[in-house]
Amino acid sequence: MSLAVLDETRLSDPWRPTPARDRHRPYRRxxxxxxxxxxxxxxxxDIGAMVPFLEAALRKEAKGPGPRLPERVNLGHGRFFLRxxxxxxxxxxxLGLKFFHGSMPDGVRYVVAVCRLETGEVEAxxxxxxxxxxxxxxxxxVATRCLAREDAAAAGVIGSGLEAETNLRAVCAVRPIERAKVYSRSAGRxxxxxxxxxxxxxxxxxxTxxxxxxxxGTDIVVVATNTGPDPVTAYEGAWLEPGQHVVSIGSTTAALRELDVAAFTGADTVVLDTTLEQMSHESGDIIAVLDAAPGRLAPVALDQIITGEVRGRRSxxxxxxxxxxxSAAQDLLGAAHVVGEARRLGIGTEIGEIAAPKRF
Structure with a gap:
Protein backbone atom coordinates (compact mmCIF):
# COMPACT_ATOMS: atom_id res chain seq x y z
CA MET A 1 0.00 0.00 0.00
CA SER A 2 1.39 3.40 -0.93
CA LEU A 3 1.77 6.09 1.69
CA ALA A 4 -0.39 8.36 -0.43
CA VAL A 5 -3.28 5.96 -0.15
CA LEU A 6 -2.69 5.62 3.57
CA ASP A 7 -2.69 9.38 4.08
CA GLU A 8 -5.91 9.78 2.14
CA THR A 9 -7.94 7.03 3.78
CA ARG A 10 -6.11 6.76 7.11
CA LEU A 11 -5.74 3.04 6.69
CA SER A 12 -6.80 0.59 4.01
CA ASP A 13 -10.47 0.26 3.14
CA PRO A 14 -11.39 -2.15 5.96
CA TRP A 15 -10.39 0.56 8.44
CA ARG A 16 -11.96 3.59 6.78
CA PRO A 17 -13.80 5.64 9.44
CA THR A 18 -17.57 5.70 9.47
CA PRO A 19 -18.97 8.46 7.20
CA ALA A 20 -20.05 11.52 9.17
CA ARG A 21 -23.71 11.06 8.22
CA ASP A 22 -23.74 7.64 9.90
CA ARG A 23 -21.83 8.37 13.08
CA HIS A 24 -24.97 8.53 15.20
CA ARG A 25 -26.02 5.09 13.91
CA PRO A 26 -22.91 3.05 14.75
CA TYR A 27 -24.57 -0.36 14.59
CA ARG A 28 -26.34 0.08 11.28
CA ARG A 29 -25.12 -3.29 9.98
CA ASP A 46 5.18 -8.63 3.96
CA ILE A 47 7.53 -6.99 6.46
CA GLY A 48 8.99 -4.70 3.83
CA ALA A 49 5.49 -3.34 3.10
CA MET A 50 4.65 -3.11 6.79
CA VAL A 51 7.54 -0.71 7.46
CA PRO A 52 6.16 2.31 5.52
CA PHE A 53 2.63 1.48 6.67
CA LEU A 54 3.69 1.61 10.33
CA GLU A 55 5.81 4.71 9.84
CA ALA A 56 3.00 6.68 8.20
CA ALA A 57 0.42 5.56 10.74
CA LEU A 58 2.65 6.24 13.75
CA ARG A 59 3.47 9.68 12.34
CA LYS A 60 -0.22 10.50 11.94
CA GLU A 61 -0.95 9.33 15.48
CA ALA A 62 1.94 11.41 16.86
CA LYS A 63 0.74 14.55 15.06
CA GLY A 64 -2.88 14.09 16.17
CA PRO A 65 -4.35 14.01 19.66
CA GLY A 66 -2.09 11.06 20.35
CA PRO A 67 -2.76 7.37 20.92
CA ARG A 68 -4.21 6.18 24.21
CA LEU A 69 -1.87 3.50 25.54
CA PRO A 70 -2.67 2.57 29.15
CA GLU A 71 -0.09 0.80 31.24
CA ARG A 72 0.12 -2.89 30.48
CA VAL A 73 -1.67 -5.30 32.77
CA ASN A 74 0.52 -8.15 34.04
CA LEU A 75 -0.86 -11.06 36.04
CA GLY A 76 0.92 -14.15 37.29
CA HIS A 77 -0.04 -17.49 38.77
CA GLY A 78 2.76 -19.93 39.50
CA ARG A 79 4.76 -20.32 36.28
CA PHE A 80 1.91 -18.90 34.16
CA PHE A 81 1.43 -15.27 33.22
CA LEU A 82 -1.02 -13.03 31.38
CA ARG A 83 -0.17 -9.68 29.80
CA LEU A 95 -9.14 0.34 19.08
CA GLY A 96 -8.25 -3.07 20.40
CA LEU A 97 -5.76 -5.02 22.39
CA LYS A 98 -3.18 -7.74 22.40
CA PHE A 99 -3.09 -10.35 25.08
CA PHE A 100 -0.63 -13.18 25.50
CA HIS A 101 -0.41 -15.82 28.13
CA GLY A 102 1.22 -19.10 29.08
CA SER A 103 4.70 -19.97 30.33
CA MET A 104 8.13 -20.50 28.87
CA PRO A 105 8.06 -24.29 29.46
CA ASP A 106 4.49 -24.73 28.21
CA GLY A 107 4.44 -22.19 25.39
CA VAL A 108 2.84 -18.76 24.97
CA ARG A 109 -0.27 -17.86 22.96
CA TYR A 110 -0.73 -14.42 21.40
CA VAL A 111 -3.98 -12.83 20.16
CA VAL A 112 -4.78 -9.37 18.77
CA ALA A 113 -8.36 -8.09 18.59
CA VAL A 114 -8.87 -5.30 16.05
CA CYS A 115 -12.00 -3.11 16.30
CA ARG A 116 -13.36 -0.04 14.58
CA LEU A 117 -13.17 2.96 16.87
CA GLU A 118 -16.36 4.70 15.72
CA THR A 119 -18.63 1.66 15.58
CA GLY A 120 -17.08 -0.81 17.99
CA GLU A 121 -17.29 -3.56 15.38
CA VAL A 122 -14.78 -6.37 15.79
CA GLU A 123 -12.97 -6.51 12.47
CA ALA A 124 -10.61 -9.35 13.22
CA VAL A 142 11.16 2.45 10.79
CA ALA A 143 13.84 3.42 13.30
CA THR A 144 16.63 2.21 11.02
CA ARG A 145 15.32 4.23 8.08
CA CYS A 146 15.40 7.33 10.29
CA LEU A 147 18.70 6.67 12.07
CA ALA A 148 21.12 4.55 10.01
CA ARG A 149 23.49 6.01 7.44
CA GLU A 150 21.89 5.96 4.01
CA ASP A 151 24.85 4.08 2.53
CA ALA A 152 24.77 1.33 5.17
CA ALA A 153 25.74 -1.87 3.35
CA ALA A 154 26.76 -4.41 6.03
CA ALA A 155 24.74 -5.82 8.90
CA GLY A 156 25.77 -7.81 11.95
CA VAL A 157 23.24 -9.94 13.81
CA ILE A 158 23.50 -11.42 17.29
CA GLY A 159 20.77 -14.00 17.68
CA SER A 160 19.35 -16.56 15.26
CA GLY A 161 15.69 -16.83 16.22
CA LEU A 162 12.53 -15.50 14.59
CA GLU A 163 13.02 -11.96 15.89
CA ALA A 164 16.53 -11.88 14.46
CA GLU A 165 15.08 -12.93 11.11
CA THR A 166 12.29 -10.35 10.99
CA ASN A 167 14.59 -7.55 12.11
CA LEU A 168 17.19 -8.40 9.48
CA ARG A 169 14.47 -8.50 6.83
CA ALA A 170 13.27 -5.04 7.85
CA VAL A 171 16.81 -3.63 7.88
CA CYS A 172 17.37 -4.96 4.36
CA ALA A 173 14.08 -3.39 3.26
CA VAL A 174 15.20 0.13 4.21
CA ARG A 175 18.94 0.09 3.50
CA PRO A 176 21.03 -1.34 0.60
CA ILE A 177 22.49 -4.20 2.63
CA GLU A 178 24.97 -6.24 0.58
CA ARG A 179 26.25 -8.67 3.21
CA ALA A 180 25.59 -9.80 6.76
CA LYS A 181 27.15 -11.85 9.54
CA VAL A 182 25.39 -13.74 12.33
CA TYR A 183 26.38 -15.12 15.72
CA SER A 184 24.41 -17.18 18.19
CA ARG A 185 25.52 -19.56 20.90
CA SER A 186 24.26 -22.58 18.94
CA ALA A 187 26.51 -23.41 15.99
CA GLY A 188 23.72 -25.36 14.31
CA ARG A 189 21.18 -22.54 14.65
CA THR A 208 30.62 -16.85 12.96
CA GLY A 217 33.10 -3.62 10.44
CA THR A 218 29.30 -3.47 10.05
CA ASP A 219 27.05 -0.45 9.60
CA ILE A 220 23.94 -1.81 11.32
CA VAL A 221 23.91 -4.14 14.32
CA VAL A 222 20.83 -6.18 15.26
CA VAL A 223 20.78 -7.69 18.75
CA ALA A 224 17.79 -10.00 19.09
CA THR A 225 18.30 -12.38 21.98
CA ASN A 226 16.93 -13.68 25.26
CA THR A 227 20.38 -13.81 26.75
CA GLY A 228 19.47 -14.24 30.39
CA PRO A 229 19.58 -12.53 33.75
CA ASP A 230 21.91 -9.77 34.85
CA PRO A 231 24.87 -9.52 34.48
CA VAL A 232 24.94 -11.59 31.28
CA THR A 233 24.73 -9.47 28.10
CA ALA A 234 24.96 -10.32 24.41
CA TYR A 235 26.51 -7.07 23.18
CA GLU A 236 29.13 -4.77 24.71
CA GLY A 237 29.59 -1.05 24.28
CA ALA A 238 33.30 -1.65 23.69
CA TRP A 239 32.32 -3.07 20.31
CA LEU A 240 30.65 0.15 19.09
CA GLU A 241 32.17 1.70 15.97
CA PRO A 242 31.77 5.24 14.63
CA GLY A 243 28.74 5.57 12.36
CA GLN A 244 27.02 2.37 13.50
CA HIS A 245 23.33 2.03 14.17
CA VAL A 246 22.39 -0.55 16.82
CA VAL A 247 18.96 -2.18 17.13
CA SER A 248 18.18 -3.98 20.39
CA ILE A 249 14.85 -5.77 20.81
CA GLY A 250 15.57 -8.21 23.65
CA SER A 251 15.52 -7.46 27.38
CA THR A 252 11.77 -6.91 27.53
CA THR A 253 11.49 -7.93 31.18
CA ALA A 254 13.30 -6.67 34.25
CA ALA A 255 15.14 -10.00 34.56
CA LEU A 256 16.66 -10.00 31.07
CA ARG A 257 19.78 -8.22 29.82
CA GLU A 258 20.97 -7.79 26.25
CA LEU A 259 23.25 -4.70 26.11
CA ASP A 260 25.72 -3.55 28.73
CA VAL A 261 25.65 -0.04 30.21
CA ALA A 262 28.53 1.12 27.99
CA ALA A 263 26.45 0.49 24.87
CA PHE A 264 23.99 3.15 26.01
CA THR A 265 26.51 5.66 27.35
CA GLY A 266 28.68 5.23 24.23
CA ALA A 267 25.90 6.10 21.79
CA ASP A 268 25.39 9.67 20.58
CA THR A 269 21.63 9.20 20.35
CA VAL A 270 19.44 6.66 22.17
CA VAL A 271 15.89 6.22 20.86
CA LEU A 272 13.13 4.36 22.72
CA ASP A 273 9.84 3.12 21.30
CA THR A 274 8.00 3.54 24.62
CA THR A 275 8.42 5.90 27.55
CA LEU A 276 11.49 5.84 29.74
CA GLU A 277 9.19 5.43 32.74
CA GLN A 278 7.73 2.23 31.29
CA MET A 279 11.14 0.86 30.39
CA SER A 280 12.51 1.76 33.81
CA HIS A 281 10.57 -1.11 35.35
CA GLU A 282 10.19 -3.34 32.29
CA SER A 283 13.63 -3.64 30.66
CA GLY A 284 16.64 -5.00 32.48
CA ASP A 285 18.92 -3.04 30.16
CA ILE A 286 17.35 0.32 31.02
CA ILE A 287 17.15 -0.51 34.73
CA ALA A 288 20.89 -1.26 34.70
CA VAL A 289 21.73 2.04 32.98
CA LEU A 290 19.62 4.08 35.37
CA ASP A 291 21.24 2.34 38.33
CA ALA A 292 24.85 2.48 37.12
CA ALA A 293 24.87 5.83 35.34
CA PRO A 294 22.11 8.04 36.77
CA GLY A 295 21.62 11.18 34.70
CA ARG A 296 23.60 9.83 31.74
CA LEU A 297 20.60 8.55 29.79
CA ALA A 298 18.70 11.21 27.84
CA PRO A 299 16.67 9.19 25.34
CA VAL A 300 14.59 10.45 22.44
CA ALA A 301 11.15 9.06 21.66
CA LEU A 302 10.71 7.26 18.34
CA ASP A 303 7.71 9.52 17.65
CA GLN A 304 9.98 12.56 17.81
CA ILE A 305 12.29 11.01 15.23
CA ILE A 306 9.45 9.98 12.90
CA THR A 307 7.82 13.43 12.93
CA GLY A 308 11.15 15.23 12.46
CA GLU A 309 10.86 17.02 15.80
CA VAL A 310 14.30 15.68 16.72
CA ARG A 311 17.10 14.79 14.35
CA GLY A 312 18.48 11.42 15.32
CA ARG A 313 21.68 11.39 13.28
CA ARG A 314 23.74 14.56 12.86
CA SER A 315 26.81 13.11 11.14
CA SER A 327 3.80 -1.23 22.16
CA ALA A 328 0.11 -1.97 21.73
CA ALA A 329 -0.01 0.66 18.98
CA GLN A 330 2.55 -1.31 16.97
CA ASP A 331 0.58 -4.52 17.52
CA LEU A 332 -2.74 -2.98 16.50
CA LEU A 333 -1.34 -1.27 13.41
CA GLY A 334 0.62 -4.35 12.39
CA ALA A 335 -2.55 -6.42 12.70
CA ALA A 336 -4.53 -3.86 10.70
CA HIS A 337 -1.98 -4.04 7.91
CA VAL A 338 -2.05 -7.85 7.81
CA VAL A 339 -5.85 -7.99 7.98
CA GLY A 340 -6.13 -5.55 5.09
CA GLU A 341 -3.75 -7.70 3.03
CA ALA A 342 -5.54 -10.90 4.04
CA ARG A 343 -8.90 -9.51 2.89
CA ARG A 344 -7.33 -8.41 -0.38
CA LEU A 345 -5.85 -11.87 -0.93
CA GLY A 346 -8.93 -13.77 0.26
CA ILE A 347 -7.05 -15.33 3.19
CA GLY A 348 -8.68 -16.24 6.51
CA THR A 349 -12.08 -17.32 7.80
CA GLU A 350 -14.99 -14.89 8.02
CA ILE A 351 -17.67 -15.48 10.62
CA GLY A 352 -20.65 -13.45 11.75
CA GLU A 353 -19.67 -10.51 13.90
CA ILE A 354 -18.24 -12.04 17.03
CA ALA A 355 -19.57 -9.39 19.44
CA ALA A 356 -23.12 -8.08 18.94
CA PRO A 357 -23.91 -4.72 20.60
CA LYS A 358 -25.88 -4.76 23.82
CA ARG A 359 -28.29 -1.82 23.84
CA PHE A 360 -29.36 0.10 26.93
Whole structure:
Protein backbone atom coordinates (compact mmCIF):
# COMPACT_ATOMS: atom_id res chain seq x y z
CA MET A 1 0.00 0.00 0.00
CA SER A 2 1.39 3.40 -0.93
CA LEU A 3 1.77 6.09 1.69
CA ALA A 4 -0.39 8.36 -0.43
CA VAL A 5 -3.28 5.96 -0.15
CA LEU A 6 -2.69 5.62 3.57
CA ASP A 7 -2.69 9.38 4.08
CA GLU A 8 -5.91 9.78 2.14
CA THR A 9 -7.94 7.03 3.78
CA ARG A 10 -6.11 6.76 7.11
CA LEU A 11 -5.74 3.04 6.69
CA SER A 12 -6.80 0.59 4.01
CA ASP A 13 -10.47 0.26 3.14
CA PRO A 14 -11.39 -2.15 5.96
CA TRP A 15 -10.39 0.56 8.44
CA ARG A 16 -11.96 3.59 6.78
CA PRO A 17 -13.80 5.64 9.44
CA THR A 18 -17.57 5.70 9.47
CA PRO A 19 -18.97 8.46 7.20
CA ALA A 20 -20.05 11.52 9.17
CA ARG A 21 -23.71 11.06 8.22
CA ASP A 22 -23.74 7.64 9.90
CA ARG A 23 -21.83 8.37 13.08
CA HIS A 24 -24.97 8.53 15.20
CA ARG A 25 -26.02 5.09 13.91
CA PRO A 26 -22.91 3.05 14.75
CA TYR A 27 -24.57 -0.36 14.59
CA ARG A 28 -26.34 0.08 11.28
CA ARG A 29 -25.12 -3.29 9.98
CA UNK A 30 -23.41 -6.48 11.01
CA UNK A 31 -19.91 -7.03 9.69
CA UNK A 32 -18.02 -10.26 9.22
CA UNK A 33 -15.22 -10.79 11.69
CA UNK A 34 -12.07 -12.19 10.10
CA UNK A 35 -10.17 -14.95 11.88
CA UNK A 36 -6.49 -15.34 10.97
CA UNK A 37 -4.32 -18.27 12.06
CA UNK A 38 -0.55 -18.02 12.39
CA UNK A 39 0.00 -19.65 8.99
CA UNK A 40 -2.48 -17.24 7.39
CA UNK A 41 -0.75 -14.27 9.00
CA UNK A 42 2.56 -15.45 7.55
CA UNK A 43 0.96 -15.80 4.09
CA UNK A 44 -0.45 -12.25 4.23
CA UNK A 45 2.53 -10.55 5.88
CA ASP A 46 5.18 -8.63 3.96
CA ILE A 47 7.53 -6.99 6.46
CA GLY A 48 8.99 -4.70 3.83
CA ALA A 49 5.49 -3.34 3.10
CA MET A 50 4.65 -3.11 6.79
CA VAL A 51 7.54 -0.71 7.46
CA PRO A 52 6.16 2.31 5.52
CA PHE A 53 2.63 1.48 6.67
CA LEU A 54 3.69 1.61 10.33
CA GLU A 55 5.81 4.71 9.84
CA ALA A 56 3.00 6.68 8.20
CA ALA A 57 0.42 5.56 10.74
CA LEU A 58 2.65 6.24 13.75
CA ARG A 59 3.47 9.68 12.34
CA LYS A 60 -0.22 10.50 11.94
CA GLU A 61 -0.95 9.33 15.48
CA ALA A 62 1.94 11.41 16.86
CA LYS A 63 0.74 14.55 15.06
CA GLY A 64 -2.88 14.09 16.17
CA PRO A 65 -4.35 14.01 19.66
CA GLY A 66 -2.09 11.06 20.35
CA PRO A 67 -2.76 7.37 20.92
CA ARG A 68 -4.21 6.18 24.21
CA LEU A 69 -1.87 3.50 25.54
CA PRO A 70 -2.67 2.57 29.15
CA GLU A 71 -0.09 0.80 31.24
CA ARG A 72 0.12 -2.89 30.48
CA VAL A 73 -1.67 -5.30 32.77
CA ASN A 74 0.52 -8.15 34.04
CA LEU A 75 -0.86 -11.06 36.04
CA GLY A 76 0.92 -14.15 37.29
CA HIS A 77 -0.04 -17.49 38.77
CA GLY A 78 2.76 -19.93 39.50
CA ARG A 79 4.76 -20.32 36.28
CA PHE A 80 1.91 -18.90 34.16
CA PHE A 81 1.43 -15.27 33.22
CA LEU A 82 -1.02 -13.03 31.38
CA ARG A 83 -0.17 -9.68 29.80
CA UNK A 84 -2.85 -7.40 28.31
CA UNK A 85 -1.94 -4.41 26.13
CA UNK A 86 -4.87 -2.15 25.10
CA UNK A 87 -4.71 0.72 22.62
CA UNK A 88 -6.97 3.41 21.17
CA UNK A 89 -5.68 5.07 17.99
CA UNK A 90 -7.85 8.09 17.04
CA UNK A 91 -6.13 8.97 13.77
CA UNK A 92 -6.26 5.39 12.52
CA UNK A 93 -9.86 4.80 13.58
CA UNK A 94 -8.88 1.73 15.60
CA LEU A 95 -9.14 0.34 19.08
CA GLY A 96 -8.25 -3.07 20.40
CA LEU A 97 -5.76 -5.02 22.39
CA LYS A 98 -3.18 -7.74 22.40
CA PHE A 99 -3.09 -10.35 25.08
CA PHE A 100 -0.63 -13.18 25.50
CA HIS A 101 -0.41 -15.82 28.13
CA GLY A 102 1.22 -19.10 29.08
CA SER A 103 4.70 -19.97 30.33
CA MET A 104 8.13 -20.50 28.87
CA PRO A 105 8.06 -24.29 29.46
CA ASP A 106 4.49 -24.73 28.21
CA GLY A 107 4.44 -22.19 25.39
CA VAL A 108 2.84 -18.76 24.97
CA ARG A 109 -0.27 -17.86 22.96
CA TYR A 110 -0.73 -14.42 21.40
CA VAL A 111 -3.98 -12.83 20.16
CA VAL A 112 -4.78 -9.37 18.77
CA ALA A 113 -8.36 -8.09 18.59
CA VAL A 114 -8.87 -5.30 16.05
CA CYS A 115 -12.00 -3.11 16.30
CA ARG A 116 -13.36 -0.04 14.58
CA LEU A 117 -13.17 2.96 16.87
CA GLU A 118 -16.36 4.70 15.72
CA THR A 119 -18.63 1.66 15.58
CA GLY A 120 -17.08 -0.81 17.99
CA GLU A 121 -17.29 -3.56 15.38
CA VAL A 122 -14.78 -6.37 15.79
CA GLU A 123 -12.97 -6.51 12.47
CA ALA A 124 -10.61 -9.35 13.22
CA UNK A 125 -9.09 -11.74 15.72
CA UNK A 126 -5.51 -12.48 14.79
CA UNK A 127 -3.02 -15.08 15.98
CA UNK A 128 -0.15 -12.78 16.89
CA UNK A 129 2.75 -15.20 17.36
CA UNK A 130 4.43 -14.39 14.03
CA UNK A 131 2.74 -10.98 13.89
CA UNK A 132 4.54 -9.89 17.06
CA UNK A 133 7.90 -10.72 15.51
CA UNK A 134 6.90 -9.05 12.23
CA UNK A 135 5.76 -5.78 13.81
CA UNK A 136 8.89 -5.78 15.98
CA UNK A 137 11.02 -6.05 12.85
CA UNK A 138 8.93 -3.47 11.00
CA UNK A 139 9.27 -1.00 13.89
CA UNK A 140 13.02 -1.53 13.88
CA UNK A 141 12.88 -0.89 10.14
CA VAL A 142 11.16 2.45 10.79
CA ALA A 143 13.84 3.42 13.30
CA THR A 144 16.63 2.21 11.02
CA ARG A 145 15.32 4.23 8.08
CA CYS A 146 15.40 7.33 10.29
CA LEU A 147 18.70 6.67 12.07
CA ALA A 148 21.12 4.55 10.01
CA ARG A 149 23.49 6.01 7.44
CA GLU A 150 21.89 5.96 4.01
CA ASP A 151 24.85 4.08 2.53
CA ALA A 152 24.77 1.33 5.17
CA ALA A 153 25.74 -1.87 3.35
CA ALA A 154 26.76 -4.41 6.03
CA ALA A 155 24.74 -5.82 8.90
CA GLY A 156 25.77 -7.81 11.95
CA VAL A 157 23.24 -9.94 13.81
CA ILE A 158 23.50 -11.42 17.29
CA GLY A 159 20.77 -14.00 17.68
CA SER A 160 19.35 -16.56 15.26
CA GLY A 161 15.69 -16.83 16.22
CA LEU A 162 12.53 -15.50 14.59
CA GLU A 163 13.02 -11.96 15.89
CA ALA A 164 16.53 -11.88 14.46
CA GLU A 165 15.08 -12.93 11.11
CA THR A 166 12.29 -10.35 10.99
CA ASN A 167 14.59 -7.55 12.11
CA LEU A 168 17.19 -8.40 9.48
CA ARG A 169 14.47 -8.50 6.83
CA ALA A 170 13.27 -5.04 7.85
CA VAL A 171 16.81 -3.63 7.88
CA CYS A 172 17.37 -4.96 4.36
CA ALA A 173 14.08 -3.39 3.26
CA VAL A 174 15.20 0.13 4.21
CA ARG A 175 18.94 0.09 3.50
CA PRO A 176 21.03 -1.34 0.60
CA ILE A 177 22.49 -4.20 2.63
CA GLU A 178 24.97 -6.24 0.58
CA ARG A 179 26.25 -8.67 3.21
CA ALA A 180 25.59 -9.80 6.76
CA LYS A 181 27.15 -11.85 9.54
CA VAL A 182 25.39 -13.74 12.33
CA TYR A 183 26.38 -15.12 15.72
CA SER A 184 24.41 -17.18 18.19
CA ARG A 185 25.52 -19.56 20.90
CA SER A 186 24.26 -22.58 18.94
CA ALA A 187 26.51 -23.41 15.99
CA GLY A 188 23.72 -25.36 14.31
CA ARG A 189 21.18 -22.54 14.65
CA UNK A 190 23.53 -19.84 13.36
CA UNK A 191 24.58 -21.96 10.39
CA UNK A 192 20.94 -22.69 9.55
CA UNK A 193 20.06 -19.00 9.92
CA UNK A 194 22.89 -17.98 7.59
CA UNK A 195 21.85 -20.50 4.93
CA UNK A 196 18.15 -19.62 5.17
CA UNK A 197 18.63 -15.86 5.08
CA UNK A 198 21.25 -15.99 2.32
CA UNK A 199 18.74 -17.73 0.08
CA UNK A 200 15.79 -15.59 1.14
CA UNK A 201 17.50 -12.19 0.96
CA UNK A 202 19.80 -12.91 -1.97
CA UNK A 203 22.90 -11.67 -0.14
CA UNK A 204 25.77 -13.55 1.52
CA UNK A 205 25.04 -14.14 5.21
CA UNK A 206 28.00 -15.67 7.07
CA UNK A 207 27.89 -17.48 10.40
CA THR A 208 30.62 -16.85 12.96
CA UNK A 209 31.43 -18.30 16.37
CA UNK A 210 32.59 -14.95 17.79
CA UNK A 211 29.96 -12.30 18.69
CA UNK A 212 32.42 -9.44 18.33
CA UNK A 213 33.38 -10.66 14.86
CA UNK A 214 29.70 -10.69 13.90
CA UNK A 215 29.40 -6.93 14.44
CA UNK A 216 32.92 -5.77 13.57
CA GLY A 217 33.10 -3.62 10.44
CA THR A 218 29.30 -3.47 10.05
CA ASP A 219 27.05 -0.45 9.60
CA ILE A 220 23.94 -1.81 11.32
CA VAL A 221 23.91 -4.14 14.32
CA VAL A 222 20.83 -6.18 15.26
CA VAL A 223 20.78 -7.69 18.75
CA ALA A 224 17.79 -10.00 19.09
CA THR A 225 18.30 -12.38 21.98
CA ASN A 226 16.93 -13.68 25.26
CA THR A 227 20.38 -13.81 26.75
CA GLY A 228 19.47 -14.24 30.39
CA PRO A 229 19.58 -12.53 33.75
CA ASP A 230 21.91 -9.77 34.85
CA PRO A 231 24.87 -9.52 34.48
CA VAL A 232 24.94 -11.59 31.28
CA THR A 233 24.73 -9.47 28.10
CA ALA A 234 24.96 -10.32 24.41
CA TYR A 235 26.51 -7.07 23.18
CA GLU A 236 29.13 -4.77 24.71
CA GLY A 237 29.59 -1.05 24.28
CA ALA A 238 33.30 -1.65 23.69
CA TRP A 239 32.32 -3.07 20.31
CA LEU A 240 30.65 0.15 19.09
CA GLU A 241 32.17 1.70 15.97
CA PRO A 242 31.77 5.24 14.63
CA GLY A 243 28.74 5.57 12.36
CA GLN A 244 27.02 2.37 13.50
CA HIS A 245 23.33 2.03 14.17
CA VAL A 246 22.39 -0.55 16.82
CA VAL A 247 18.96 -2.18 17.13
CA SER A 248 18.18 -3.98 20.39
CA ILE A 249 14.85 -5.77 20.81
CA GLY A 250 15.57 -8.21 23.65
CA SER A 251 15.52 -7.46 27.38
CA THR A 252 11.77 -6.91 27.53
CA THR A 253 11.49 -7.93 31.18
CA ALA A 254 13.30 -6.67 34.25
CA ALA A 255 15.14 -10.00 34.56
CA LEU A 256 16.66 -10.00 31.07
CA ARG A 257 19.78 -8.22 29.82
CA GLU A 258 20.97 -7.79 26.25
CA LEU A 259 23.25 -4.70 26.11
CA ASP A 260 25.72 -3.55 28.73
CA VAL A 261 25.65 -0.04 30.21
CA ALA A 262 28.53 1.12 27.99
CA ALA A 263 26.45 0.49 24.87
CA PHE A 264 23.99 3.15 26.01
CA THR A 265 26.51 5.66 27.35
CA GLY A 266 28.68 5.23 24.23
CA ALA A 267 25.90 6.10 21.79
CA ASP A 268 25.39 9.67 20.58
CA THR A 269 21.63 9.20 20.35
CA VAL A 270 19.44 6.66 22.17
CA VAL A 271 15.89 6.22 20.86
CA LEU A 272 13.13 4.36 22.72
CA ASP A 273 9.84 3.12 21.30
CA THR A 274 8.00 3.54 24.62
CA THR A 275 8.42 5.90 27.55
CA LEU A 276 11.49 5.84 29.74
CA GLU A 277 9.19 5.43 32.74
CA GLN A 278 7.73 2.23 31.29
CA MET A 279 11.14 0.86 30.39
CA SER A 280 12.51 1.76 33.81
CA HIS A 281 10.57 -1.11 35.35
CA GLU A 282 10.19 -3.34 32.29
CA SER A 283 13.63 -3.64 30.66
CA GLY A 284 16.64 -5.00 32.48
CA ASP A 285 18.92 -3.04 30.16
CA ILE A 286 17.35 0.32 31.02
CA ILE A 287 17.15 -0.51 34.73
CA ALA A 288 20.89 -1.26 34.70
CA VAL A 289 21.73 2.04 32.98
CA LEU A 290 19.62 4.08 35.37
CA ASP A 291 21.24 2.34 38.33
CA ALA A 292 24.85 2.48 37.12
CA ALA A 293 24.87 5.83 35.34
CA PRO A 294 22.11 8.04 36.77
CA GLY A 295 21.62 11.18 34.70
CA ARG A 296 23.60 9.83 31.74
CA LEU A 297 20.60 8.55 29.79
CA ALA A 298 18.70 11.21 27.84
CA PRO A 299 16.67 9.19 25.34
CA VAL A 300 14.59 10.45 22.44
CA ALA A 301 11.15 9.06 21.66
CA LEU A 302 10.71 7.26 18.34
CA ASP A 303 7.71 9.52 17.65
CA GLN A 304 9.98 12.56 17.81
CA ILE A 305 12.29 11.01 15.23
CA ILE A 306 9.45 9.98 12.90
CA THR A 307 7.82 13.43 12.93
CA GLY A 308 11.15 15.23 12.46
CA GLU A 309 10.86 17.02 15.80
CA VAL A 310 14.30 15.68 16.72
CA ARG A 311 17.10 14.79 14.35
CA GLY A 312 18.48 11.42 15.32
CA ARG A 313 21.68 11.39 13.28
CA ARG A 314 23.74 14.56 12.86
CA SER A 315 26.81 13.11 11.14
CA UNK A 316 28.06 9.95 9.49
CA UNK A 317 30.20 9.25 12.56
CA UNK A 318 27.33 9.39 15.04
CA UNK A 319 26.47 6.17 16.84
CA UNK A 320 22.72 5.66 17.17
CA UNK A 321 20.94 3.08 19.31
CA UNK A 322 17.30 2.02 19.08
CA UNK A 323 15.94 0.15 22.10
CA UNK A 324 12.53 -1.49 21.66
CA UNK A 325 10.17 -3.33 23.98
CA UNK A 326 7.14 -2.96 21.70
CA SER A 327 3.80 -1.23 22.16
CA ALA A 328 0.11 -1.97 21.73
CA ALA A 329 -0.01 0.66 18.98
CA GLN A 330 2.55 -1.31 16.97
CA ASP A 331 0.58 -4.52 17.52
CA LEU A 332 -2.74 -2.98 16.50
CA LEU A 333 -1.34 -1.27 13.41
CA GLY A 334 0.62 -4.35 12.39
CA ALA A 335 -2.55 -6.42 12.70
CA ALA A 336 -4.53 -3.86 10.70
CA HIS A 337 -1.98 -4.04 7.91
CA VAL A 338 -2.05 -7.85 7.81
CA VAL A 339 -5.85 -7.99 7.98
CA GLY A 340 -6.13 -5.55 5.09
CA GLU A 341 -3.75 -7.70 3.03
CA ALA A 342 -5.54 -10.90 4.04
CA ARG A 343 -8.90 -9.51 2.89
CA ARG A 344 -7.33 -8.41 -0.38
CA LEU A 345 -5.85 -11.87 -0.93
CA GLY A 346 -8.93 -13.77 0.26
CA ILE A 347 -7.05 -15.33 3.19
CA GLY A 348 -8.68 -16.24 6.51
CA THR A 349 -12.08 -17.32 7.80
CA GLU A 350 -14.99 -14.89 8.02
CA ILE A 351 -17.67 -15.48 10.62
CA GLY A 352 -20.65 -13.45 11.75
CA GLU A 353 -19.67 -10.51 13.90
CA ILE A 354 -18.24 -12.04 17.03
CA ALA A 355 -19.57 -9.39 19.44
CA ALA A 356 -23.12 -8.08 18.94
CA PRO A 357 -23.91 -4.72 20.60
CA LYS A 358 -25.88 -4.76 23.82
CA ARG A 359 -28.29 -1.82 23.84
CA PHE A 360 -29.36 0.10 26.93
Missing amino acids: SILTLLLSDSEVRAAC VMPALLPESGL LVDAAYLTAARTGATSG REAFAARMSESLGIPVTA GDPRDAVA DRDITLFKSVG
